[in-house]
Amino acid sequence: MICRMMTNVFADFQRVLLRTIEDLSANGELPSGLDLHRIAVEPPRDPSHGDLATNAAMVLAGAVRQNPMALAERIAAALAGREFASGDYRGTGFTVAPAKPGFINVTLAPEAWHAQLRAILRAGTAFGDSSLGGGERVNVEFVSANPTGPMHVGHGRGAVVGDALAGLLAKAGFRVEREYYINDAGAQVDVLARSAYLRYREALGEAIGPIPEGLYPGEYLTEVGRALAERDGTKWLHRPEIEWLAPVRDFAVEQMLRLIREDLSLLGVHHDLFVSERALSERGAIDDCIQVLAGRGLVYTGVLDPPKGKLPDDWEPRPQTLFRATSFGDEVDRPLEKSDGSWTYFAADIAYHRDKVRRGFDNMIDVWGADHGGYVKRLQAAIQALTNGAASLDVKICQLVNLFDKGVPVRMSKRAGTFITLREVVEEVGKDVFRFIMLTRRNDQALDFDFAKVTEQSKDNPVFYVQYAHARAASVMRHAAEQFPKDDLSDAGLIEAPLERLADPSELALIRQLAGWPRLVEAAAETHEPHRIAFYLYEVAAQFHVLWNKGKDEATLRFILASDAELTRARLALVRGVALVIASGLAVFGVEPAQEM
RNA sequence: GACCCCGUAGCUCAGCCGGAUAGAGCACUCGCCUUCUAAGCGAGUGGUCGCAGGUUCGAAUCCUGCCGGGGUCGCCA
Known part of the structure; x- marks a missing residue:
């Protein structure tokens, strides 16, 4: 390397x-x-x-x-x-x-800043790349939405946060793998199978009436039923569930996964690896894993105290197979087996993370939704138990996204058919806007997403403000090329510009700001906080706009001066520096920098 | 009841592995804007950083305890 x-x-x-x-x-x-x-x-x-x-x-x-x-x-x-x-x-x-x-x-000395600007032009969008990670591997697992339906906006936030975090770590010198865990083994995919089966009967001409309680009512399943009917004909009609459940489930899961991948692709998110819970289970990985824990005396049969607060209706004391999570900082020991003898989701998840460790990942990051917050400690406890603390898991919890339109909350109801999918939102505002906005808040902070605001072309809209700075820079370069057709205005050419002529305090301030980019990348990577980039880019854009506006009042501060080709070249170097840093940051976000708006 | 997250300007939020008078946008107030590089510009008002202790040369930041808001809480994933 x-x-x-x-x-x-x-x-x-x-x-x-x-x-x-x-x-x-x-x-x-x-x-x-x-x-x-x-x-x-x-x-x-x-x-x-x-x-x-x-x-x-x-x-x-x-x-x-x-x-x-x-x-x-x-x-x-x-x-x-x-x-x-x-x-x-x-x-x-x-x-x-x-x-x-x-x-x-x-x-x-000012020369130091001029040297800095030269370095930016030389590095291009690789400016800010760091060796912090030292080529260490890190696994980022994100989205991992259940393959039972289309993704909603919350999933989209997780997708963007995970993807940007992965991009950030890559820029900081880590070898990153993006991973998706497919929950294709639990009761929910059986419900999916039954729901799809109903739609299958419907596709073959049966009147199915209203969707029964407990099945997924979504319209998206009619297509699945149709496709199944097309593939298998009447093969499963009037057969007992035990015969069709598995094949229909596999088919439906595959379809849902295809749907999810399409949605992700629309967002520009691509995982390196999809891991199936079912495959893990069938391979015996869960049994193995629990046995290892048992071998260390960390698994026992016991009865948990009833949870405090409101009791579930059907609560009764019951002996269970438990993991000694309390030995590793968790509040209570956690169940590994359901009453029907199958493994809990937790047991499978331990095995899955053990699998990651065995594939060489000592650094793991999971991106989860807010409702899983209470689950963090037990999984970290299990990982600590399995690896004696050699492997670490950081969990980024994403809070809710609240949709608004012109300040009015968008009411969502699956029943009334007003449920808004991720796809609809992305198609409405575009992937770049969606991605950027998702990163303008800390992940653990709830985020308001207003359709009107995020597409507004004004200073209030951070996406626009940052993109506009880049587009402005591009516009200046286009104008310059027209006025100075004989000059070499490429980045390589501008490195030779007389940068010592950049002496105005606001010009040097802007270079100082740009010089902070590598430091920001490292800080954001260390804390696993990609949102910091959004705030930084906003500041760079702001300073650039300030300089631009100064040119309105003081003609001598304009970037392009017909009377002074050399000074123009020096200033264009600065303009390019701004554009490169913005582009470098947007690249981490997976956002395309705008050339014009 | 326990655990997790949050509490910073009127509003929305940055800052939080301790550092020098606490930042931005919006809103508000006051100027500027026949014009070029459209999608305004500049300036200003506004703060007991939830409260109380503690650690430290130094705390919005770390620790403890309260108060307030949200989330979660055996065999869902």
Whole structure:
């Protein structure tokens, strides 16, 4: 694997800083063996403090037994005169200043920012790629909707969050696998089979009347019934359920899966692997897995206390096969077997995650709906038990999506036929809008989705605002190409532009903003929070729009100046930098950057 | 009753592996807008970061306890 040293101004400065502190230790001015772990280099909250700030002196003050301010002054003195030794800033300098409680503020020479912009143009949309993951494998399981019907908007949120998270981790240097777990073994797919069978009879001319309680009433099943009739003819008519249940179920599940894949594909989501619960079960993976747990003394037969609060009507004490989840941080031990002797969903899920671990995934992420929140601890407990803590599972819980139209809640009812599917929403607003909006909230925060707002072309709409910045950048490049037909305006050509002429504070501020992209990618990847990208892109777009608008008031700040081809080229480099960073972020989201709007 | 998530500006939300006067959009107020790079621009008002303790040089951020909202709670998945 080629190890590219990607540019990250914060990391590059940190290297200089750590080197400086080590030198101080080496010549006895500081004790050796200091814990440098907590030293951070970050942008100061207030830009007037400089470009970078570090808490090094405050973090080390205790161990060094010195007051933070005095230590800051010593470190600052030692930093003075140094310069970047690596990366795209090699040879550029900076000034340092200790500040109040013990910060050390750093201001880079403008050349450093110009070098940064050159690096962005060189990297293209690969700017922000990180080696954080070190090629480690990570498995992201998401959607995993039951194959019993079309997906709804909530599934869509999970799909987008999972896919974007996977994309983010890939950008951060992980080897990512996207996975879908097919719940094709439980009672629900039997209900699906019975519902499909009814539609099958209907397709063969029978009057079936209203769909009985307990079966799926959805219209989408008529098509399944028809297809089954077409394939098998009258073969299953008037036969006992035991004969047709399995084949009809398999057929229906396959159809539903096809439907789901189509919907996902419409969203631009593609999984690398689909794993069938039934296949897992038939292979004996669940029995194996439970046996392993039993071998460690973690499975026993016991009677659970009744749940507090409202009791289920049919509750009665019953001895069950239980997993000792309480030994691993869960509140109660959890049942593995149903009363009919079959495995619970939990048992199967343990086996499934064991399967992932055995396929080499020590890092697992699951994206679930809000209603599964109470299930997280027990699965993590089981994984800990199986792997002795060697494997980890992070679960991202997605809260509800509430649909609105012009501020009015969209009432949904399966009965009244006003249920809105994911497909309908995506067809209405487009995949890019849907995806972006799904990422404008933390996953664990409920999200309001207003059809009118998300398609509005205004500053209030973050999708539009970000896309418009990219389209504007593209528009500038088109105009420039017309005005300067002989100039090389490719990214490679613009690297040679006289960037030192980018001297306006708002231009440098924009480059600073762009320089934060690699750092943001790493932070978002570490916390598994793709939504941070949406907020970052909004800020980049905002700064770009500000610069654009300045050009309205001050003609000298326009990107294209007919009288000054060289300055124009420098500014176009900046415009391209903005476009590349936005495109790079949108790529993580799986959103196509707009060339014009 | 237990567990999980949430509580930050009038509204919708960022910020949360501790860091320097707490941010954005909307709304509101006040300017600007014959015009070019359409889908407005600029500025301003607005905060006990649910409450109370604790840890720390330093807390919206970490810990504990309360209060309020949502979700979940044996043989559904």
